[in-house]
Amino acid sequence: MAQQPQIKYLKDYSAPAFLIDRVDLKFDIQDDITRVQSRLVVNRNDKAAASRELVLSGSARLTSLTLDGERLAAGRYRLEDETLVVNEVPDSFILEVETELAPAANTSLMGLYASNGNLFTQCEPEGFRKITYYLDRPDVMARFTTTIIADRQKYPILLSNGNKVGEGLSDKKRHWVKWVDPYRKPSYLFAMVAGRLSALKDRFVTMRGRDVALEIWTEPADLDKARHAMESLKRAMAWDEHRFGLEYDLDIYMIVAVGDFNMGAMENKGLNVFNTKYVLARQDTATDTDFEGVERVIGHEYFHNWTGNRVTCRDWFQLSLKEGLTVFRDQEFSSDMTSAAVKRIEDVKGLRAMQFPEDAGPTAHPIRPDSYIEMNNFYTMTVYEKGAEVVRMYQTLLGRDGFRKGLDLYFRRHDGHAVTCDDFRAAMADASGVDLDQFALWYSQAGTPRLDVVGDYDAEAREYRLTVRQSCPATPGQDVKLPFHIPLALGLVGRDGRDVPLTLAGELEAGAGTRVLDVKAAEQTFTFVDIESEPVPSLLRGFSAPVELFFDWSDEALTFLMAHDSDSFARWEAGQTFARRLFLRLIGDAEQGRELALPQGFVAALHAILKDHAADPAFKSLMLALPGEAEILEMVTVADPALIHRVREFVLAQLALQLRAEWREAYDLNLTREYRPQDAGRRALKNHALAMLCRLADAWPLETAREQCMKADNMTDQLGALLALRDRDGEERSDCLDAFSERWAGDALVMDKYFSLLASSQIPCTLEHVKSALSHPAFSLKNPNKARALLGAFARNMPHFHAADGSGYHFLADQVLALDAINPQVASRVVQAFNRWKKLEPGRQALMKAELERLAAAELSRDVYEIVSKNLE
Ligand code: B3K
Ligand code: ZN
Numbered sequence: 001m002a003q004q005p006q007i008k009y010l011k012d013y014s015a016p017a018f019l020i021d022r023v024d025l026k027f028d029i030q031d032d033i034t035r036v037q038s039r040l041v042v043n044r045n046d047k048a049a050a051s052r053e054l055v056l057s058g059s060a061r062l063t064s065l066t067l068d069g070e071r072l073a074a075g076r077y078r079l080e081d082e083t084l085v086v087n088e089v090p091d092s093f094i095l096e097v098e099t100e101l102a103p104a105a106n107t108s109l110m111g112l113y114a115s116n117g118n119l120f121t122q123c124e125p126e127g128f129r130k131i132t133y134y135l136d137r138p139d140v141m142a143r144f145t146t147t148i149i150a151d152r153q154k155y156p157i158l159l160s161n162g163n164k165v166g167e168g169l170s171d172k173k174r175h176w177v178k179w180v181d182p183y184r185k186p187s188y189l190f191a192m193v194a195g196r197l198s199a200l201k202d203r204f205v206t207m208r209g210r211d212v213a214l215e216i217w218t219e220p221a222d223l224d225k226a227r228h229a230m231e232s233l234k235r236a237m238a239w240d241e242h243r244f245g246l247e248y249d250l251d252i253y254m255i256v257a258v259g260d261f262n263m264g265a266m267e268n269k270g271l272n273v274f275n276t277k278y279v280l281a282r283q284d285t286a287t288d289t290d291f292e293g294v295e296r297v298i299g300h301e302y303f304h305n306w307t308g309n310r311v312t313c314r315d316w317f318q319l320s321l322k323e324g325l326t327v328f329r330d331q332e333f334s335s336d337m338t339s340a341a342v343k344r345i346e347d348v349k350g351l352r353a354m355q356f357p358e359d360a361g362p363t364a365h366p367i368r369p370d371s372y373i374e375m376n377n378f379y380t381m382t383v384y385e386k387g388a389e390v391v392r393m394y395q396t397l398l399g400r401d402g403f404r405k406g407l408d409l410y411f412r413r414h415d416g417h418a419v420t421c422d423d424f425r426a427a428m429a430d431a432s433g434v435d436l437d438q439f440a441l442w443y444s445q446a447g448t449p450r451l452d453v454v455g456d457y458d459a460e461a462r463e464y465r466l467t468v469r470q471s472c473p474a475t476p477g478q479d480v481k482l483p484f485h486i487p488l489a490l491g492l493v494g495r496d497g498r499d500v501p502l503t504l505a506g507e508l509e510a511g512a513g514t515r516v517l518d519v520k521a522a523e524q525t526f527t528f529v530d531i532e533s534e535p536v537p538s539l540l541r542g543f544s545a546p547v548e549l550f551f552d553w554s555d556e557a558l559t560f561l562m563a564h565d566s567d568s569f570a571r572w573e574a575g576q577t578f579a580r581r582l583f584l585r586l587i588g589d590a591e592q593g594r595e596l597a598l599p600q601g602f603v604a605a606l607h608a609i610l611k612d613h614a615a616d617p618a619f620k621s622l623m624l625a626l627p628g629e630a631e632i633l634e635m636v637t638v639a640d641p642a643l644i645h646r647v648r649e650f651v652l653a654q655l656a657l658q659l660r661a662e663w664r665e666a667y668d669l670n671l672t673r674e675y676r677p678q679d680a681g682r683r684a685l686k687n688h689a690l691a692m693l694c695r696l697a698d699a700w701p702l703e704t705a706r707e708q709c710m711k712a713d714n715m716t717d718q719l720g721a722l723l724a725l726r727d728r729d730g731e732e733r734s735d736c737l738d739a740f741s742e743r744w745a746g747d748a749l750v751m752d753k754y755f756s757l758l759a760s761s762q763i764p765c766t767l768e769h770v771k772s773a774l775s776h777p778a779f780s781l782k783n784p785n786k787a788r789a790l791l792g793a794f795a796r797n798m799p800h801f802h803a804a805d806g807s808g809y810h811f812l813a814d815q816v817l818a819l820d821a822i823n824p825q826v827a828s829r830v831v832q833a834f835n836r837w838k839k840l841e842p843g844r845q846a847l848m849k850a851e852l853e854r855l856a857a858a859e860l861s862r863d864v865y866e867i868v869s870k871n872l873e
Helices: 221-224 226-242 288-303 314-335 340-360 381-412 421-432 438-444 555-564 568-591 600-611 617-623 629-635 640-660 660-669 677-693 698-713 715-725 733-741 748-760 768-771 786-796 807-822 826-835 841-854 860-873
Strands: 017-029 034-044 054-057 063-069 077-080 082-087 094-099 111-115 118-122 143-151 157-160 163-169 174-180 193-197 198-205 211-218 251-260 273-274 450-459 465-469 486-493 516-517 523-528 536-539 548-550
Touching: 017 193, 034 786, 054 193, 054 733, 063 082, 063 523, 111 314, 111 600, 118 251, 143 157, 143 193, 157 174, 198 221, 198 226, 198 826, 211 226, 221 536, 226 251, 226 288, 226 314, 273 288, 288 677, 288 715, 314 381, 314 421, 340 381, 340 450, 340 568, 340 617, 340 629, 340 640, 381 421, 381 438, 381 486, 381 516, 421 438, 438 807, 450 536, 450 860, 465 486, 465 516, 465 841, 486 555, 486 660, 536 733, 555 568, 555 600, 568 600, 568 617, 568 640, 600 617, 600 640, 600 660, 617 677, 629 640, 640 660, 640 677, 660 677, 698 715, 698 733, 715 733, 715 748, 733 748, 748 786, 768 786, 786 826, 807 826, 807 841, 807 860, 826 860, 841 860
Parallel strands: 017 143, 211 251, 251 273, 450 548
Antiparallel strands: 017 034, 034 094, 054 082, 063 094, 077 082, 111 118, 118 193, 143 174, 157 193, 163 174, 198 211, 450 465, 465 523, 486 516, 486 536
């Protein structure tokens, strides 16, 4: 970094000195450059401190500037540090700004950029300033009109936000289209698309009878993969009306798919831009997980229309206001569309694998951060997924109806405005009468709280006492934490496997089988009365709070909960607790050089699950899956990745061996004659079984996997077979991989899967394979999906990324430097593979630190600088 980048603080917020009422944009698209004219109607903001200077953000090449029709002389304005300051401005005026852009050279994929010959924009959070000079902050909400002029052949389709109000020819070769967005919006929701695209069209009639045109735009060759996205969109629109009474508000809703995109998708008003990964899905190219991903993200962006667009954020520190809430909404949507139990478990798995480490590492931040260097670094698992858990806790505390009342009040108060997380919490508190003052700490304190629970049964008094202690580890800049307000859902399971009705001491009537306790103090005891015999406590049902919970269950108690708990999440969690404990024990044994052995109780518990033919196969597959390596790494104090990997592989190999017949039966019973989407759970369990069987020395599974891979009529089975073969160096693996890459050479999204397979393999020469993939004709570091597929998967590859000689670290650091020069946002994600370096054993710790120091000495973007410097602090 040439100069120390500036840190921005939440406490420094002040209202904008000027507001923009209207923006008229004109994009003149030429061969290499695009000229942008912007006409702003600007007024002084009476609610802010008076200023004679108008300060706009921008970094584009400025070609003209006029105020009220007069060209501004050099002395009237200055350009410095990505800002344009205009002096001596009146109270109300019209400012006209002209800029020139070179979209084809823009590899950051922020602002206006080219992808495969078409033009797209990405403005959130601060991309609009790469297009023109503007008050590029979410609390400035203006009415936009956009005119686009371009060559008819090259850019037949010209799209922007709102409704199309006119179009025509400007000369023989060029045409124009004009769009008007009737809703006020911040600049981050602006979008423009120009190119050769085809649309899948449909309609939706809203609950009040508004007829909405639906259009999904893709490159012409991909149009046959958009049907699932369209069906998902209609389901999302109907669901939001039904669940939250929220209706769409324009006459048209457009989605455009683009292959080069920094994240999943973007909720621009009326014109969503999507990563192709979350639009295109056809049985032969997309897995069941991909299909679910499309439905989830389509829902997410659609739900933003209310939670994000109609009510937006005052400033970027409030990002979780829209993201946490919208993730919660998409989780509820997916849960209603598929299986609530499976969805909840998958979300918690993701949180543990990715958000808990973030909360425990150098970049830990509260869901409403206090400061940032680069806002793009704060689109995190914490802001999104922990943010969604915080929203879920409101619903747990207030009940579904109470939560709905709170949300209704939130929209009544704030529709059309830019607000804060405190405004959201106030609406929830005011609508329900529940005191949510202490709950505010979830927004300001980082770190994953820990609950240590002790149970005590008093047979004589027929009482069960539960003592709950809460604590939260220190995080950067926050040494001491205050107690959180934690909803703790629990049940007490009797000997017969049924929930005991729960009555707290002092209550007159027996309560329900599941209760939500308000844990508010550092230590609290709850006494349940009329408990006939010693129960087994089932704690944190449904994962009622994003915490780590510890209780000293016996192995028998865990097996009992795995079989009997009425709460499916708690049933799964009992198995995970059993497995976590087992891993800790085995890691200790391995460290002491003792021989490893799997306790029969654990094998028996999994045997029972495999034999439960009445259970939902998707749920079964989750019950049979062990905590991942990343999760185990967080559990130990000093981590040796090679040892963690070896122990986990040992457990998997033993389970494969000892339950060989049962896995084989699970494979056979879940084979299906023909492909039906609703058999996703069966495919999951079948492929899980196949992967286990491929750990055996037998020839049958390898042959079966080869055949399944070669003959599959759907991507789930094809990839499932490849995953089963991934770590088995041999002919079956290489034949299948070769056939796969040949067959799908022309399909970018399928090739991402191929690169991930190479990078996540445990076979010895994986690093060499990854290095040569960099020059594969289908690979490009400029494409974020490719970079993530290869480098992201490699960074999660325990044995190879953490190779004892440091070769994995060195390779990844080289790639971060290469990528940073192309696309800082993607580089900044990749470099976070180093975040847990302090957790590692001394040898690897030193190797990682050396790479971080090498990076710190280089010329870095703001994005990567922020992550590297936090790591070295
Ligand atoms: N709001 C966008 C994310 C923009 C990310 C900018 N780095 C997608 C979403 O959460 O819906
Ligand atoms: Zn979002």
